[in-house]
Amino acid sequence: MERDVVDLCLRHQVRCVEASAFLDLTPQVVRYRLAGLSRAASGQVRAGNRLVAKISRAEVAERFLRPAPEPIVRGLLDAGLVTAEQAELARGVPVADDITVEADSGGHTDRRPLTVLLPEIIALRDRVRRELAGSGQPWQVRVGAAGGIGTPAAAAAAFALGAAYVVTGSVNQASVEASQSPATKRLLAGAGTADCVMAPSADMFEMGVEVQVLQRGTMFASRARRLYEVYRAHDGIEAIPAAERDALERKIFLRPLDDVWADTVRFFTERDPDQIARAADNPKRRMALVFRWYLGLSSGWSIAGEPSRATDYQIWCGPAMGAFNTWVAGTYLAPVENRRVADIATQIMRGAAFSSRVGHLRSAGVRLPVRCATYIPSLIPSPPRTGAAAGLDRWEQS
Numbered sequence: 477m478e479r480d481v482v483d484l485c486l487r488h489q490v491r492c493v494e495a496s497a498f499l500d501l502t503p504q505v506v507r508y509r510l511a512g513l514s515r516a517a518s519g520q521v522r523a524g525n526r527l528v529a530k531i532s533r534a535e536v537a538e539r540f541l542r543p544a545p546e547p548i549v550r551g552l553l554d555a556g557l558v559t560a561e562q563a564e565l566a567r568g569v570p571v572a573d574d575i576t577v578e579a580d581s582g583g584h585t586d587r588r589p590l591t592v593l594l595p596e597i598i599a600l601r602d603r604v605r606r607e608l609a610g611s612g613q614p615w616q617v618r619v620g621a622a623g624g625i626g627t628p629a630a631a632a633a634a635f636a637l638g639a640a641y642v643v644t645g646s647v648n649q650a651s652v653e654a655s656q657s658p659a660t661k662r663l664l665a666g667a668g669t670a671d672c673v674m675a676p677s678a679d680m681f682e683m684g685v686e687v688q689v690l691q692r693g694t695m696f697a698s699r700a701r702r703l704y705e706v707y708r709a710h711d712g713i714e715a716i717p718a719a720e721r722d723a724l725e726r727k728i729f730l731r732p733l734d735d736v737w738a739d740t741v742r743f744f745t746e747r748d749p750d751q752i753a754r755a756a757d758n759p760k761r762r763m764a765l766v767f768r769w770y771l772g773l774s775s776g777w778s779i780a781g782e783p784s785r786a787t788d789y790q791i792w793c794g795p796a797m798g799a800f801n802t803w804v805a806g807t808y809l810a811p812v813e814n815r816r817v818a819d820i821a822t823q824i825m826r827g828a829a830f831s832s833r834v835g836h837l838r839s840a841g842v843r844l845p846v847r848c849a850t851y852i853p854s855l856i857p858s859p860p861r862t863g864a865a866a867g868l869d870r871w872e873q874s
């Protein structure tokens with residue numbers, strides 16, 4: 477699948493790709509990068525294919541910060557997938573142009589604190605750069621920050637730590653443009669910072685991998701966790717005690733597990749028959765597929781706003797959502813109908829600039845009135861004021 481994606485990107489000249497959730501470099505991600513390398517008339521190496529790698533671990537970041545490993549480059553050259561010149565140029569070019577450091581976020585997350593992880597990766601970037609300084613053209617890999625950014629203060633903090641850019645995720649899901657149901661957007665708009673929780677993930681259920689989801693207003697997380705506990709405790713659906721099985725059918729699946737299995741067989745027979753073949757003489761695997769039916773469909777119920785499944789909505793969300801809601805309370809951005817995604821980004825960035833300046837002034841010994849210290853998103857200018865207050869307004873505007 478990855479090879480097909482890279483084929484498509486190269487054929488259609490996609491010039492920038494974000495690679496995320498990699499545990500290691502793969503030949504295909506390296507191939508995308510190398511296939512864009514050329515030498516300009518000036519002698520400079522040109523990287524025509526930009527790569528943004530999103531990571532949450534230093535060891536993975538390091539692989540993207542360094543030139544591609546020799547064995548992978550040689551393999552690509554031998555397979556005729558890159559030219560001899562590209563293989564040669566690869567020696568002096570890091571695999572990625574940008575590294576997005578992802579701290580505690582919505583969805584799949586390692587839940588690392590940004591204040592720990594970001595400085596660690598920036599220091600790693602600088603160390604690798606110093607090490608490679610003698611090897612030709614100096615490349616500066618930008619390091620950006622993601623995870624927990626939903627307010628100007630959070631963005632300003634990331635920039636103060638040295639981030640070159642910031643990325644938001646959770647807050648975008650409650651925007652007008654997001655493909656989520658109005659019911660889910662209302663739940664997101666009502667979330668506080670403590671309203672998120674970890675729950676088993678549909679794609680890696682058996683391995684115990686979790687995703688961060690919204691807890692308030694939905695029972696998904698507790699129901700999914702119950703399924704995982706049952707999965708751990710029994711060797712197959714047939715081994716689940718009758719009372720327990722009955723409770724699962726009545727409270728979570730709302731139908732007999734035999735029917736769910738029949739649907740599961742139909743689903744995978746069309747898309748991925750191997751899944752069913754592998755479960756044929758493996759009752760534990762069959763149980764996992766049945767439980768994954770619930771986990772897989774629950775995101776769709778949320779997106780569609782399925783009323784009969786309102787308590788089963790699986791909504792990926794991190795604490796940034798609650799922080800955003802607190803910040804915009806009482807402003808035009810409180811109702812979800814007004815939350816346009818580009819505007820959210822503009823307000824966060826403008827507010828981050830404001831917060832940074834307030835910080836600089838404080839460092840310089842300027843004492844500011846409390847009302848000046850926080851950026852409030854406002855589309856409508858307040859009526860002009862007089863006297864000392866007018867002076868404050870002029871200062872704020874400048």
Ligand SMILES: Cc1cc2nc3c(=O)[nH]c(=O)nc-3n(C[C@H](O)[C@H](O)[C@H](O)COP(=O)(O)O)c2cc1C
Nearest residue numbers: 496581582583622623624625644645646792794796
């Ligand atoms: C609903 C949702 C879906 C996401 N899907 C993906 C995805 O498919 N691939 C990915 O790399 N990151 C995905 N993310 C993570 C975001 O791209 C981003 O890194 C993260 O949300 C930033 O942290 P925040 O949620 O605290 O803002 C998703 C996040 C959310 C909230």
